[in-house]
Amino acid sequence: MAKRAKPGASPAGPGSRSQKASAPASGRERAVTRPKPPASSVGPPAEATHLLELGMASLQRHDYARAGGIFQQLLREFPLEGALADRARVYLGLCERELAARPEMPQSMEERLTAATAALNDGKDDRAEQLVRFVLAENPEHDLALYLLAAVEARRGMAAAALQYLSQAVAVSPEAGAQARHDPDFALLRGTEQFEELTEPPPAPADSKPRRRRTRAER
DSSP: OOOOOOTTOOTTOTTOHHHHHHSOOOHHHHHHHSOOOOGGGTOSOHHHHHHHHHHHHHHHTTOHHHHHHHHHHHHHHOTTOHHHHHHHHHHHHHHHHHHHHSOOOOOSHHHHHHHHHHHHHTTOHHHHHHHHHHHHHHOTTOHHHHHHHHHHHHHTTOHHHHHHHHHHHHHHOTHHHHHHHTOGGGGGGTTOHHHHHHHSOOOOOTTOOOOOOOOTTTO
16 A cells, blocks of 8 residues: 655655755855856957057048058057957058058258159159149249249140249249240240240340450450
């Protein structure tokens, strides 16, 4: 005959697995099993973000040398910053391409004038104008710079601007007119009244007398 279970006793018996499973977890166990926040929510260091912003600001000002230096610093100090480092590499490549495409700017005034003359001879009028304007920014009355700028404008077909700059050059140095008279860059201006006036030989001084050729007997 089967035994009955005592009143109030659990069918599974004391210490059964079902009782252990229903026991509430301790506070310590809840702290251990709490899920951690994803790593992506932390974000890159503030200094890395600041460097990227500085580099972007310089890039927008077309200061490629400074921007490239900042991106290099960012990659050197934070090479493992994932997407941020990838952006820095892309922008650094852009800076390097822009710097490679730009010819180096001569430093002294003489070097700029020499480079401007060479650029003009090579048909690079924009480059010649850029160099000449740097010179004129330092010395607005530099005769050769004014002369070269007049030649650039004449080659472009800008007669009024060419005559204006040539007039300024001749006012500083009358020899500029004599040079322009035989310069093929001023072919557009030949025959115009103002160009002929600017390039005609200067009159001899009133008090000067022409030199008399000595006769054979006087030699």
